[in-house]
Amino acid sequence: MASLNLEIITPERVVLQAEAASVIAPGIQGYLGVLPEHAPLITPLQAGVVTCRRRERAEERVAVSGGFLEAGPDQVIILADTAERSEEIDVEWARQARERAERRLRERPPGLDVARAEAALRRAVARLKAAGAI
Structure with missing residues (x-):
């Protein structure tokens, strides 16, 4: 059966290299799934969780803060x-980041950059979801 070679790369390192049965990623218009033999695609990503599903039904989750996805017939x-990666996430720190962002959005102090606070909240929630904490 066909599979996908998945690579998740940041400017600092290769976060994940894996063989996947499917990949689910946070596109800017919602989550999208990629299966083997997918048509070529390039799309921007928003903060969220990338799920790598393996043949043996195991899943690996990675929190991303945005970027781009390129898919082809056998590679993502x-x-x-x-x-x-889920095991790298400091859950307590992510909870505190979510609470800070929620508090700032609720209180709306003068000079608040709302878009930045909302982005911080999305990143914190993505980290908590990837870690299985929410």
Whole structure:
């Protein structure tokens, strides 16, 4: 049966190289799935969780903060701004980041960059989801 070679790469390192049965990624218009023999595609990504499903039904989750996905018939390459495998995530730090972002958005202090606060909240939620904490 066909499979995909998945690579998730940041400017600092290769976060994941794996053989996958499917890949689910956070596109800017919602999550999208890629299976073997997918038509060529390049799309931007938003903060969210990339799920790599393996043949033996195991899943690997990686939190990404945005970037680009390139898919082809047998390969998916994700160039991410930042990415963390689920086991690398500090859940307590991510919870605190989510609470800070929610508080700033709720209180709306003068000079608040709302888009930046919302992006921080999306990143924190993605990290918590990837770690299985929410």
